[in-house]
Amino acid sequence: MEVFTQQLINGITLGSIYGLIAIGYTMVFGILGMVNFAHGDVFMVSAFIALVTLLLLTTWLGIGSFVVALLIVLIVAMLFTSLVNWAIERVAYRPLRGSSRLAPLISAIGMSIVLSNFVQVAQGPRVKSIPPFFNEVIVLMSGSGYDVAVSYKQIVVWIVTAGLLLIFWFVVTKTALGRAQRACEQDQKMAALLGIDVDRTISITFVIAAALAAVAGTMYLMYYGVVSFADGFVPGVKAFTAAVLGGIGSLPGAVIGGLLIGLIETMWSAYFSTDYKDVAAFSILAITMIFLPQGILGRPDVEKV
Amino acid sequence: MAHEASPFASRVDVVRALRQATITGLIALGLLLPLIGFNTVQNIRNELILETRWPLLAALVAIIAGGRFLHELLIAPWLARRALRPRPEHAPRGRLARWLVPFTLGFVIVYPPLVLSITGIQGAVKWIDNFGVQILIYVMLGWGLNIVVGLAGLLDLGYVAFYAVGAYSYALFANAFGLSFWILLPIAGCLAAFWGILLGFSVLRLRGDYLAIVTLAFGEIIRLILINWVPVTNGYAGISGIPRPTFFGIPFNASDEGFAARFGLEFSPIYRTIFLYYLILALALITAAMTVRLRRLPIGRAWEALREDEIACRSLGINTTNTKLTAFAMGAMFAGFAGSFFAARQGFISPESFTFMESAVIVAIVVLGGMGSLIGVAIAAVIMIGGTEIMRELDFLKAVFGNDFDPTQYRMLLFGFAMVLIMVWRPRGLIATREPSTFLNPRHAALFRKRQSEGTQASLVRERHG
Numbered sequence: 001m002e003v004f005t006q007q008l009i010n011g012i013t014l015g016s017i018y019g020l021i022a023i024g025y026t027m028v029f030g031i032l033g034m035v036n037f038a039h040g041d042v043f044m045v046s047a048f049i050a051l052v053t054l055l056l057l058t059t060w061l062g063i064g065s066f067v068v069a070l071l072i073v074l075i076v077a078m079l080f081t082s083l084v085n086w087a088i089e090r091v092a093y094r095p096l097r098g099s100s101r102l103a104p105l106i107s108a109i110g111m112s113i114v115l116s117n118f119v120q121v122a123q124g125p126r127v128k129s130i131p132p133f134f135n136e137v138i139v140l141m142s143g144s145g146y147d148v149a150v151s152y153k154q155i156v157v158w159i160v161t162a163g164l165l166l167i168f169w170f171v172v173t174k175t176a177l178g179r180a181q182r183a184c185e186q187d188q189k190m191a192a193l194l195g196i197d198v199d200r201t202i203s204i205t206f207v208i209a210a211a212l213a214a215v216a217g218t219m220y221l222m223y224y225g226v227v228s229f230a231d232g233f234v235p236g237v238k239a240f241t242a243a244v245l246g247g248i249g250s251l252p253g254a255v256i257g258g259l260l261i262g263l264i265e266t267m268w269s270a271y272f273s274t275d276y277k278d279v280a281a282f283s284i285l286a287i288t289m290i291f292l293p294q295g296i297l298g299r300p301d302v303e304k305v
Numbered sequence: 306m307a308h309e310a311s312p313f314a315s316r317v318d319v320v321r322a323l324r325q326a327t328i329t330g331l332i333a334l335g336l337l338l339p340l341i342g343f344n345t346v347q348n349i350r351n352e353l354i355l356e357t358r359w360p361l362l363a364a365l366v367a368i369i370a371g372g373r374f375l376h377e378l379l380i381a382p383w384l385a386r387r388a389l390r391p392r393p394e395h396a397p398r399g400r401l402a403r404w405l406v407p408f409t410l411g412f413v414i415v416y417p418p419l420v421l422s423i424t425g426i427q428g429a430v431k432w433i434d435n436f437g438v439q440i441l442i443y444v445m446l447g448w449g450l451n452i453v454v455g456l457a458g459l460l461d462l463g464y465v466a467f468y469a470v471g472a473y474s475y476a477l478f479a480n481a482f483g484l485s486f487w488i489l490l491p492i493a494g495c496l497a498a499f500w501g502i503l504l505g506f507s508v509l510r511l512r513g514d515y516l517a518i519v520t521l522a523f524g525e526i527i528r529l530i531l532i533n534w535v536p537v538t539n540g541y542a543g544i545s546g547i548p549r550p551t552f553f554g555i556p557f558n559a560s561d562e563g564f565a566a567r568f569g570l571e572f573s574p575i576y577r578t579i580f581l582y583y584l585i586l587a588l589a590l591i592t593a594a595m596t597v598r599l600r601r602l603p604i605g606r607a608w609e610a611l612r613e614d615e616i617a618c619r620s621l622g623i624n625t626t627n628t629k630l631t632a633f634a635m636g637a638m639f640a641g642f643a644g645s646f647f648a649a650r651q652g653f654i655s656p657e658s659f660t661f662m663e664s665a666v667i668v669a670i671v672v673l674g675g676m677g678s679l680i681g682v683a684i685a686a687v688i689m690i691g692g693t694e695i696m697r698e699l700d701f702l703k704a705v706f707g708n709d710f711d712p713t714q715y716r717m718l719l720f721g722f723a724m725v726l727i728m729v730w731r732p733r734g735l736i737a738t739r740e741p742s743t744f745l746n747p748r749h750a751a752l753f754r755k756r757q758s759e760g761t762q763a764s765l766v767r768e769r770h771g
Contacts, residue, residue: 048339113724286523
């Protein structure tokens with residue numbers, strides 16, 4: 001029971017990070033119908049930007065307050081990552097709009113290679129670790145020599161994730177921007193006829209996706225304390241699995257899918273073997289796509305001639 | 306037109322180009338500031354500290370802004386002028402294409418003796434192995450995947466799994482039972498084809514991006530099993546001491562029974578390299594010949610019909626299940642052949658060689674070459690693999706950038722950029738004209754050729770209607 005509760009706590013934390021990345025996949029898929037392969041690497045880049053900002057704040061400016069530092073890191077990472085994703089869309093995807101479905105996918109794979117190798121060249125291939133900080137935990141249960149604990153970091157991850165999801169939810173459902181975005185998802189030509197700037201809307205979609213990925217990247221860096229140039233691929237695929245599991249195109253689906261994937265991964269590691277935890281994630285991906293392609297909350301895909 | 310006449314207009318152009326360059330420079334500054342401007346390094350106490358690299362940042366931003374300025378001022382007007390000019394006739398290209406294949410074939414056949422005569426025995430191993438064998442492996446993989454992606458239109462991002470199956474089945478069987486390369490080559494091919502059918506069965510209902518992602522997952526699962534199933538595969542450490550292929554029973558070693566001694570030659574590793582070169586050349590050519598022949602058979606026609614429109618294909622009574630499964634099986638079989646060749650050539654294999662990156666590279670070669678075009682795929686393989694191999698040879702750059710400069714670091718970075726650029730420049734690949742393999746009646750064929758020579762096809766492709 002203790003193990004279960006502990007893994008539940010860990011799983012929800014991991015799942016919130018996956019959920020934030022998954023929203024990026026699901027939004028881009030919804031509006032462009034393409035799998036943004038580079039999104040996992042955008043997440044990795046954002047973690048590096050957060051790392052640089054954190055070091056800048058702590059070692060150069062000497063900011064001691066954790067909350068202030070975290071806030072500044074979040075904002076800076078969101079800003080710069082948004083710029084990165086905006087530029088990617090502008091350079092690699094926009095010229096390919098209207099061409100075959102394969103071209104943007106290949107371009108995205110190319111971008112993913114560019115991003116991970118750029119970080120490898122620019123920051124070196126070694127794993128970067130930050131000194132441990134903010135390590136206090138709250139012990140919830142203690143029985144039979146095993147303490148169930150929630151760390152402050154986990155609470156921060158939950159609060160930040162929940163807060164940003166609320167803001168994001170408000171933007172998508174209640175503002176003109178969100179309406180334009182949903183209109184473009186349904187029918188780009190019609191949306192353009194009704195006076196919506198489709199290109200601009202797509203750009204903003206990429207910016208929002210990047211901002212959420214940056215939150216995930218910052219949380220990832222804070223929670224694990226390590227990041228390397230190769231950390232984009234596997235979280236990226238798992239987040240994509242989450243997006244598919246929840247029903248691609250559906251925003252609440254992405255969050256639910258993320259939580260599910262996080263829980264499955266931590267439970268699998270606790271009760272089976274850590275060696276095969278990635279196999280489990282990939283198998284879920286394959287099984288979902290084959291047997292439940294519309295996901296939990298997605299609309300079924302109607303085949304049209 | 307007006308700009309060329311009046312000097313005023315050209316000053317406007319310069320101002321506009323300057324403004325564009327400034328904007329681009331600012332964006333580049335924003336993109337590069339966090340990760341180029343700052344470097345995270347570990348100090349002696351193993352703590353991460355920041356270092357700044359302002360000169361590097363300034364140089365990169367200046368290069369990007371300068372490039373944009375020149376582009377706006379010189380290249381963009383030139384492109385605009387060129388677009389207005391009528392397209393030249395396409396007739397000379399036809400003649401070139403007719404001679405290209407025999408010439409290239411002749412060249413690849415005489416390549417090893419040519420290299421030997423130029424560089425001598427010492428230098429030749431590198432050129433034949435790194436440039437010849439390495440490129441040909443990717444040409445063969447590209448042609449194999451071309452059956453699945455180019456002909457049947459099934460995007461497979463896990464192709465490297467079959468390559469791994471071929472390599473591991475050769476390595477394991479050769480080490481366990483001592484069977485020879487020539488017996489295991491077909492067995493490896495069959496096993497890979499079996500896995501291809503297995504994958505094909507599970508993804509029958511999927512298509513497009515979903516198919517791509519599931520095949521990716523399949524490739525990763527195979528790799529993770531290779532890593533974790535230590536008793537059989539030896540995990541990360543890989544399998545070493547894999548028997549090398551023999552010249553129909555005669556080993557390439559320094560013994561009296563060896564190839565060199567039997568043929569009265571002085572022993573040198575070059576003979577094995579040359580043998581491997583011709584072996585992979587033969588395997589690749591078999592792949593190409595099979596593809597060309599298969600396209601003329603009903604099954605090849607069914608693949609192409611499937612690629613163009615699955616629903617129409619099914620409505621016409623084509624069994625799409627069989628069509629898909631044969632495509633997966635054929636593609637996987639060639640990957641299995643290439644895999645067992647790879648294991649025999651290296652003598653050592655580990656899961657590191659079968660990462661997703663390899664699949665991405667092979668798919669990139671097929672798509673960049675122009676799906677379905679054998680020549681295009683070969684050209685793309687030469688450019689992409691040969692290009693990255695050349696990066697290893699650029700030692701003179703150390704004289705320019707200092708001794709810490711290692712060009713091989715930039716291989717994959719440039720590879721990625723090349724993928725994006727070629728896609729943006731030619732979304733349908735380098736060789737984009739897709740000639741139908743069959744016509745309803747001969748007059749249509751004549752009409753098609755005529756149209757093609759008038760450039761209609763090309764312009765359609767350019768406007769991305771095709």
